[in-house]
Amino acid sequence: MTWGLHTKDTPGNGRILIVDDESSIRKVLRVTLTDAGYEVVEADHGGRGIEVIRSDDNMLMVDVIICDIRMPKINGLEAIDFFRQQFPSVPIIVLTGFPDTKMATNLITKGVVDYLVKPVEDAKLLASVKAAMAQRLGLVQDH
Amino acid sequence: MPPTGPNPQSLRVVILGGGRGGTALLELFTRSPGVEVVGIADMNPEAPGVRLARNLRVPTATDAFALIAEDRADVIVDVTGDPGLGEQLARRKPARAEVLGGSSALLVWKLVQYEQDLRDQLIQVEKLATIGTMASGIAHEINNPLYAVTGLSEKLRKETRPEVIRDYVEEIIQGGRRIASIVRDLNAFARRAIESHTCDIDLAQILEESVKMARRAVLLDEVSVVMRCDSVPPVRGRPEEVMQIFVNLVTNAVQAMEGRGTLTLSTACANGAVQATVSDTGPGIPRDIIGKVFDPFFTTKEQGKGTGLGLHIVRDIVTRYGGRISVESAPGQGASFTVSLPATADSPAVT
Numbered sequence: 216m217t218w219g220l221h222t223k224d225t226p227g228n229g230r231i232l233i234v235d236d237e238s239s240i241r242k243v244l245r246v247t248l249t250d251a252g253y254e255v256v257e258a259d260h261g262g263r264g265i266e267v268i269r270s271d272d273n274m275l276m277v278d279v280i281i282c283d284i285r286m287p288k289i290n291g292l293e294a295i296d297f298f299r300q301q302f303p304s305v306p307i308i309v310l311t312g313f314p315d316t317k318m319a320t321n322l323i324t325k326g327v328v329d330y331l332v333k334p335v336e337d338a339k340l341l342a343s344v345k346a347a348m349a350q351r352l353g354l355v356q357d358h
Numbered sequence: 359m360p361p362t363g364p365n366p367q368s369l370r371v372v373i374l375g376g377g378r379g380g381t382a383l384l385e386l387f388t389r390s391p392g393v394e395v396v397g398i399a400d401m402n403p404e405a406p407g408v409r410l411a412r413n414l415r416v417p418t419a420t421d422a423f424a425l426i427a428e429d430r431a432d433v434i435v436d437v438t439g440d441p442g443l444g445e446q447l448a449r450r451k452p453a454r455a456e457v458l459g460g461s462s463a464l465l466v467w468k469l470v471q472y473e474q475d476l477r478d479q480l481i482q483v484e485k486l487a488t489i490g491t492m493a494s495g496i497a498h499e500i501n502n503p504l505y506a507v508t509g510l511s512e513k514l515r516k517e518t519r520p521e522v523i524r525d526y527v528e529e530i531i532q533g534g535r536r537i538a539s540i541v542r543d544l545n546a547f548a549r550r551a552i553e554s555h556t557c558d559i560d561l562a563q564i565l566e567e568s569v570k571m572a573r574r575a576v577l578l579d580e581v582s583v584v585m586r587c588d589s590v591p592p593v594r595g596r597p598e599e600v601m602q603i604f605v606n607l608v609t610n611a612v613q614a615m616e617g618r619g620t621l622t623l624s625t626a627c628a629n630g631a632v633q634a635t636v637s638d639t640g641p642g643i644p645r646d647i648i649g650k651v652f653d654p655f656f657t658t659k660e661q662g663k664g665t666g667l668g669l670h671i672v673r674d675i676v677t678r679y680g681g682r683i684s685v686e687s688a689p690g691q692g693a694s695f696t697v698s699l700p701a702t703a704d705s706p707a708v709t
Binding site: 242244250287288312332 | 494498507510513532
């Protein structure tokens with residue numbers, strides 16, 4: 216089964232779920248990503264992120280998740296575990312204020328595709344998203 | 359843990375002299391397992407060692423020979439520096455008591471000073487570890503608004519719509535202000551650490567500030583903080599050290615609850631002392647380790663997360679202030695640490 220909206224044949228560059236508790240961060244990401252042709256869905260904490268992606272019977276389909284770590288309610292690590300289990304074909308990019316190499320290594324081992332530290336430059340973010348989207352396409356097509 | 363009652367196995371010591379040497383020995387001996395200080399004597403009832411002894415509930419005397427005559431001591435340590443006393447002691451001491459005086463006592467005093475230096479170094483190690491933990495919290499706190507500032511500034515380069523520009527500029531200003539306020543808080547904290555001198559301290563205020571600082575080390579968003587502060591007399595000490603006690607207890611409590619639960623902070627008066635209690639609703643401390651929590655290098659945290667020195671140093675500071683710290687916990691019932699410190703009027707001189 217495929218969860219993604221985006222294939223080579225669909226319009227747009229794909230849909231990205233942003234999970235971050237800070238509205239100003241979501242705003243920066245939203246503008247950066249929509250300007251680059253992506254569709255953006257937002258959640259203000261991990262639990263909300265899970266709800267968004269589940270949304271009742273209609274599983275909302277996203278191609279890439281950008282997730283913060285330090286958040287109230289369900290934090291990023293818990294949310295990432297959930298996403299990895301339920302949606303192993305959706306690449307996750309961590310975007311955090313913590314420059315923590317140990318955590319980064321752990322997360323990459325868990326299957327997170329990139330660990331970016333705020334403040335991140337647009338070019339770096341977009342390169343990472345592009346790579347994740349390519350991986351997503353590959354995974355979806357393999358199924 | 360210091361001995362809690364008379365123990366037939368322990369070495370019983372009488373200290374003669376309540377000056378710097380006597381105070382340091384008293385402090386070390388009361389912390390040493392297997393050593394019981396049965397009394398301290400000084401002609402001056404207000405000598406620092408005698409005052410500390412009163413706070414530690416160690417018997418005091420102004421007449422050395424009256425104390426010795428009780429015949430409870432295995433060792434009499436003479437740090438009076440009075441050359442005539444040694445001779446009198448040799449004649450008048452009970453037969454089984456040994457006297458440690460003159461150069462021997464000086465040697466012990468040197469060792470105690472060395473131990474104190476080591477302890478000061480441990481405190482520095484723990485402080486650095488705390489700063490390390492806080493640094494990542496601070497990085498997070500600053501990097502978020504910083505990203506809003508740099509990210510939206512980048513957008514402004516290409517943006518032409520006036521209302522959007524106004525919106526971004528507003529957001530950038532707010533981000534800048536948030537960073538400024540974080541830096542201001544840190545400055546105030548750092549200044550306090552440098553200039554810290556002994557003064558009267560309001561424990562309720564320190565508890566509040568400790569929660570604020572702990573917020574940089576641990577995530578408190580999902581913890582409800584309950585303050586129940588009776589009006590209590592001030593305690594005497596260095597604000598930085600008293601903060602260190604409570605930042606440590608608060609951080610531990612939040613970590614024990616894994617960031618979710620209720621943190622209760624309270625102050626009260628009991629037996630002429632001021633008490634502050636930090637309670638959590640975490641899993642509690644297992645019975646087999648509750649006796650070890652104050653031991654140096656004892657930690658339940660994963661490697662790299664704790665030095666195992668936090669609570670040891672907390673108890674160290676509390677003891678130095680003539681206070682006590684106790685812990686109550688049952689599995690599944692959370693844990694409660696109570697610090698009791700002497701109220702201002704009879705606080706010992708803190709060096």
